[in-house]
Amino acid sequence: MIVIKLGGSVITDKDVEKTLLPDVLAGLAGSIAALDEPVAIVHGAGSFGHKVAKATGVGSGPHVPERDAAVARISADVRELNLHVINALADAGLKPVSIPPSSVCVASDGGIKTFSGEAAERWSRQGMTPVTFGDVVADEAMGVSIISGDQLMMEFARSLDARLAVFVADVDGVFDRPPAEEDAILLTEVSPETAVSFGEVESDVTGALRGKLEWMFRMAEAGIETWIVNGHAPERLADLVADGSTVGTRIVSGGQ
Ligand code: IPE
Numbered sequence: 001m002i003v004i005k006l007g008g009s010v011i012t013d014k015d016v017e018k019t020l021l022p023d024v025l026a027g028l029a030g031s032i033a034a035l036d037e038p039v040a041i042v043h044g045a046g047s048f049g050h051k052v053a054k055a056t057g058v059g060s061g062p063h064v065p066e067r068d069a070a071v072a073r074i075s076a077d078v079r080e081l082n083l084h085v086i087n088a089l090a091d092a093g094l095k096p097v098s099i100p101p102s103s104v105c106v107a108s109d110g111g112i113k114t115f116s117g118e119a120a121e122r123w124s125r126q127g128m129t130p131v132t133f134g135d136v137v138a139d140e141a142m143g144v145s146i147i148s149g150d151q152l153m154m155e156f157a158r159s160l161d162a163r164l165a166v167f168v169a170d171v172d173g174v175f176d177r178p179p180a181e182e183d184a185i186l187l188t189e190v191s192p193e194t195a196v197s198f199g200e201v202e203s204d205v206t207g208a209l210r211g212k213l214e215w216m217f218r219m220a221e222a223g224i225e226t227w228i229v230n231g232h233a234p235e236r237l238a239d240l241v242a243d244g245s246t247v248g249t250r251i252v253s254g255g256q
Pocket residue numbers: 006007008009043044045046047048049050053074078133134135136146147148149150205206
């Protein structure tokens with residue numbers, strides 16, 4: 001079992017509100033469908049969620065009723081993206097089923113408190129492909145939280161007993177300094193001890209790469225083989241699954 005996160009910045013244009021990149025999505029769906037192993041998919045929000053969340057403050061601090069309409073907007077927008085992903089996966093020959101976090105998950109203080117993995121597990125056992133996504137979730141302490149796809153990767157991996165977790169990004173992996181800088185070097189392996197200069201990146205509601213890495217380290221610590229690969233070179237996903245390595249960054253836990 002492989003859990004794969006399609007980053008929002010790969011399948012959408014992050015700078016233009018609610019803009020899907022259909023060709024990139026179709027390419028990835030084709031590569032995933034060609035894998036010789038069961039998969040479960042998590043996807044991010046990209047421009048279907050992040051922009052409204054940032055502009056309205058949803059997910060940062062205790063919820064106030066003035067933000068209710070924005071919560072509903074984000075909920076609708078991420079579902080719209082989810083439908084695009086579901087359709088692309090089905091067109092590629094998979095049998096996807098949507099598992100919306102707002103229905104199977106409750107948060108506490110911004111983290112997942114409960115996640116019911118039973119539906120995903122049963123669907124998967126029946127040969128279907130569970131698909132979940134970064135979403136707005138009811139939070140017992142804050143009222144509303146935004147749960148990232150990165151957090152949900154851990155829940156899917158646990159529920160489905162995954163051997164491999166792949167985070168599909170719009171870059172080759174983690175670089176020793178911002179990838180746009182001259183002489184930036186791709187790090188083939190990153191642990192919590194690795195020195196990485198993230199530069200002045202504009203943060204989004206779920207913490208950009210620095211925040212995402214925290215979740216990846218937790219997965220590596222739980223014994224799951226964890227990688228970041230570039231979604232614009234979909235053959236790397238196939239290489240990783242078949243050979244156990246490819247161009248990308250392997251995430252390892254501390255002290256390895
Ligand atoms: C964000 O999920 C969820 C919302 C903003 C509702 P992610 O943090 O996993 O999304 P990407 O991959 O960064 O776009």
